[in-house]
Amino acid sequence: GVTITFLPTQLAEQFMELENTSLRVLLTGGDKLKRAVKRPYTLVNNYGPTENTVVATSTEINPEEDSLSIGRA
Structure with a gap:
């Protein structure tokens, strides 16, 4: 599996x-x-300018927290 x-x-x-x-x-x-x-897997949120397909910020997400961060560089 994947x-x-x-x-x-x-x-x-x-x-x-x-x-x-x-x-x-x-x-x-x-x-x-x-x-x-x-879920049992790690969720990582990436954020950046889509037109360049560049990840500018990234963070591991904890679904039990109230806010969902876009991370930091």
Whole structure:
């Protein structure tokens, strides 16, 4: 199974609703993450200018926290 993947934010938010046993890390980016679901894999939110596909900031997300950070450089 897939163990690490990068999904656009909207797709990642939908993916988190599904059960998955093989994933270790879910990387997401492209838009502000609006919600996160507690899962056994690590969720990393990336943020940056989409037109350049550059990650300017990044942070590991804790779904139990109230705010979802875009991270820092």
